[in-house]
Amino acid sequence: MLKNYWIRISLLWLKTGRRTTLLVTLFFIVASNLFAQVPGFSKPRFIPKGPYQFDTADVNKSVILSKETANLLDKEIDASTYVLGPGDIVTISIWTTESQHQQIAVTPEGKLIIPRAGIISVKGLTLDSAQKLITMEAQKVYRNAKIDVSLSALRRFKVFVLGAVSVPSVVPATGADRVFDALERAGGILDTGSVRKITIVREGASQPVNVDLERYISYGDNSGNPLLLSGDRIVVPFRSHKSTVGIYGEVVKEREFEYLESDSVSTLIRLVGGFLPTARTDSVRLVRLSGDGSRLQETILDLTDWTENLNSSMVLPGDFPLEVGDRIYVRSRSNWNVKHDAVISGEVRFPGRYPLIPNVTKLTDLIEAAGGFTDKASLEDAVILRTSEMNLLDKEFERLRLMPPSEMSVNELQYYKVKSREVKGVISVDFVDVFVRDKLGNNPTLRDGDSINVPERNNYVNVTGSVRNPGRVVYKEGLAFLDYVRLAGGYGFRADQSATLVVKPKGDQFPASSENYKMEPGDNILVLDTPETRFIDVFTKVLTITAQIVTIVGVVLAVVRLK
Secondary structure, rough: OOOHHHHHHHHHHHHHHHHHHOOOOOOHHHHHHHHHHHOOOOOOOOOOOOOOOOOOOHHHHHHHHHHHHHOOOOOOOOOOOOOOOOOOOEEEEEEEEOOEEEEEEOOOOOOEEEEEOOOEEEOOOOOHHHHHHHHHHHHHOOOOOEEEEEEEOOOOOEEEEEOOEOOOOOEEOOOEEEEHHHHOOOOOOOOOEEOOEEEEEEEOOOOOOHHHHHHHHHOHHHHHHOOOOOEEHHHHHHHHOOOEEEEEEOOOOEEEHHHOOEEEEEEEEEOOOOOOOOHHHHEEEEEEHHHHHOOOEEEEEOOHHHHHOOOOOOOOOOOOEEEOOOOOEEOOOOOOOOOOOOEEEEEEEEEEEEEEEEEOEHHHHHHHHHEEEEEEHHHHHHHHEHHHHHHOOOOOHHHOOOOHHHHHHHHHHHHHHHHOOOOOOOOOOOOOHHHOOOOHOOOOOOOOOOEEEEEEEOOOOEEEEOOOOOEEEEOOOOHHHHHHHOOOOOOOOOHHHOOEEEEEOOOOOOEEOOOOOOOOOOEEEOEEOOOOOHHHHHHHHHHHHHHHHHHHHHHHHHHHOOO
């Protein structure tokens, strides 16, 4: 290519003789070569390597899994089920005066050629049966010898996996492999594939072997996951969404399954893992749609005796065969093992959460369980809060909350004020009456979620508002509200002495001058300020009254003149 470039340049030089043209041409050649080397500027032609170049069907994964699991065993070989075949290697150990060990492979015809003992056919025999036959034949030659027969190497053979699998293919297998192993090496069953209607087409068998792999997946039943033989063809059909049965309610996992003619009630219950502890097994409902679809047929089954035997292979009493479309419903036991408790906090010996029986356990029972009150407990201020009632909706209050006070009637405004101060969920109980005076007439039963709080005794009276030194004053028996005001420095400059209030810890309010209360620890004395009077407010009020008087006088004069 470079030679052709130089020929062109020479001809151009001869024709034009211009140095400038030569330089431009050289620049073009160099630039073309550089751009051709830039990634992405010149792309190589894509040549596909085959249908499996991209691992869109998990081919590589299945190949890796096949290599990793081909020689792994889930447990020791079961001599009673393992069938010998071509390629298996058997070790025959003979102990006489001299021990000898012979490794012999099963021939393609299914025979073992044993030195001195001859040829023995093991075709179709299990390892257990073959061991007995070999021992018997060898002892004819090696008298009084101890003979042991063992399987030293597993044969490898082909298995065909077809149908609704990720990668229909030929996979390697051994005599210890099962259907599940072969399906794994073929990438697994598709979402639309059947798990219960898999078949194995076996050479020499008159009928295919039916495989219900769901039994193995659900509870490890190997009868649903049979061993493989050389040349087996595993066929996974597509699943039918119309031929199903289902189970719902108090079982480990609610599910629908493909229907098999051998299905019964016990089949489905075992497949879903059994009953939950909450299940009511004495009245399991089996619902069947009539042939024309016009009515439901319901059968009530008592399966109480099944719980202990579900994990066994025994036939359960009262088992019931299923038909396509059947549905099983397992009801729950009402209020089974529902946990109820209440919380007690504050001045008790052992605060915390305690179990209770709703509407049976009383307040005194719970306090006793908590060890009783401490010396610091203030029974006067103890409360029970029913959390289940805290969120109850008061529609009247919600309606008034959206209204301005000026539009409320007198009764509505009073209702709104009272409800605004209300603490929702508080149960009215006098702890002093119940625990000191033994008046048990109001000893309430408790409910789930109740909360009891016993605060520490407050030995102070709180004086706030328009006083000289607001704060807490130590309570002394017999002192009146004025005494506590004096101890707080006396009334302030703008105090309205007639508007002093005494507020109890539970929210009750009394005018200080009232005789309907008694000063107690924890009381709050609130001294209000004298309302501030502005000139404009007084002037406006006087002007309004004067205008009203003038109006009335004018009306009276007008009436007198008419007469």
